[in-house]
């Protein structure tokens with residue numbers, strides 16, 4: 001398989017060493033001094049920058065005559081303990097370590113996959129095909145190419161890996177062309193599993209698992225093709241699939257609404273579950289939020305990496321003879337809905353569903369089938385995961 005990984009800013013993600021940790025030699029017992037008897041630590045004062053979450057009444061102060069702990073089964077805190085600082089601690093840790101996100105794009109060539117990924121992350125994270133000869137452009141089989149970049153915003157670093165699948169759906173006979181993609185996804189689970197069962201395993205296992213697969217539907221205005229159904233049917237059992245309608249500027253608003261309805265209906269009839277899957281809603285609030293998203297899917301998107309001046313503002317858009325299609329304007333297309341959902345509200349959940357559901361299913365099946373795993377060969381990858 002023609003898998004190729006280009007790393008930018010590598011040092012950040014390079015594990016300091018993949019060798020077995022060296023422990024210092026045993027200390028001379030005469031050097032060991034008994035621990036000092038220290039006074040009991042006093043409860044620290046609440047740091048001035050920590051604001052208690054709104055809507056929660058402050059814990060009663062010590063000596064306020066509230067009856068103290070233990071009443072009614074729950075515990076009442078006497079004075080500020082600092083449990084809520086865990087959020088700040090986690091934030092600091094994530095700032096230091098960064099996080100991985102592996103995004104796969106699938107769909108026929110020319111549907112605007114590379115352009116959309118660049119639009120989503122507002123940088124050149126996916127190579128646009130340009131100046132090709134026809135032979136170069138269409139591979140004879142589906143290829144899998146991954147490219148990694150480190151993107152930083154507000155001090156948080158994300159290692160984004162874009163996995164492209166050129167050649168998908170481009171052949172005369174597209175039967176089973178989902179197979180190499182399914183194989184790739186499973187190979188990443190296998191790699192993770194092998195690292196996990198290693199005796200001397202890394203502190204953070206390199207995570208190459210696909211967290212999200214953006215599936216591009218051609219804006220035909222008719223219905224899904226057999227290829228779309230086949231792909232989503234097979235892959236929705238192993239990966240989070242988010243279907244999108246590509247190049248939505250080619251549809252009128254009425255055509256777009258009708259097409260979206262038809263696609264949703266077809267997916268339902270075929271029993272295809274896309275992300276966010278109903279069965280993984282955690283509570284009523286989650287369900288209500290996700291229902292809204294599911295009803296609005298598949299998002300009809302437009303991509304562009306060109307900026308234009310509109311009403312004294314620079315906007316990403318596509319200039320046509322009759323005006324500018326503004327990519328981030330919700331009246332023009334649903335790009336900003338997709339961006340908010342994918343990056344701003346559900347990115348962590350996509351990683352969690354990958355780890356807790358799909359990887360877990362793979363792991364359980366693999367260990368069951370095999371009655372354990374064969375001895376593990378050490379991987380030479382140096383990427384790290386922080387899931």
Ligand SMILES: Nc1nc2c(ncn2[C@@H]2O[C@H](COP(=O)(O)OP(=O)(O)O)[C@@H](O)[C@H]2O)c(=O)[nH]1
Nearest residue numbers: 109110111112113114115128129247301302303
């Ligand atoms: N009309 C329209 N054209 C687009 C859109 N996104 C990309 N394109 C154009 O479609 C062509 C193929 O885009 P590309 O991103 O390379 O497609 P890929 O082969 O799926 O990666 C380029 O000429 C893009 O400028 C879109 O949302 N609407």
Ligand SMILES: [Mg+2]
Nearest residue numbers: 113114128129
């Ligand atoms: Mg491309």
